[in-house]
Amino acid sequence: MKRFSTFCYAFAVFGGVSAVAAVAADQSVHQKGRVFSVEALKVKTGEAVVFVNDDTVPHNVMSTSAGNEFNLGSVAPGTAMPVKFDKAGSVQVICAIHPRMKMTVTVD
Numbered sequence: 808m809k810r811f812s813t814f815c816y817a818f819a820v821f822g823g824v825s826a827v828a829a830v831a832a833d834q835s836v837h838q839k840g841r842v843f844s845v846e847a848l849k850v851k852t853g854e855a856v857v858f859v860n861d862d863t864v865p866h867n868v869m870s871t872s873a874g875n876e877f878n879l880g881s882v883a884p885g886t887a888m889p890v891k892f893d894k895a896g897s898v899q900v901i902c903a904i905h906p907r908m909k910m911t912v913t914v915d
């Protein structure tokens with residue numbers, strides 16, 4: 808299982824997100840047991856966070872916070888998706904499938 812998610816992460820990074828791959832130390836947020844692994848995270852403007860689905864069900868990570876809107880769509884278990892945050896501010900990140908899944912990314 809661990810090896811599978813590592814493979815998918817590599818695929819996500821090298822499969823067309825080369826600008827993000829240049830950032831050496833992306834922070835990651837895991838989804839397991841239908842919760843995010845952290846409630847809050849800080850990044851610098853322009854940095855990416857890798858959202859990793861380590862769960863047994865799909866998750867749809869997204870945000871409607873102004874300037875940092877994104878919607879990963881339904882992401883299958885074992886998949887990692889990078890998201891770059893370009894605007895300073897507080898970003899409320901949710902899962903569209905599981906209303907109790909919430910976290911905050913603070914972008915400075």
Ligand SMILES: [Cu+2]
Pocket residue numbers: 841865866867902903904905908
């Ligand atoms: Cu979910």
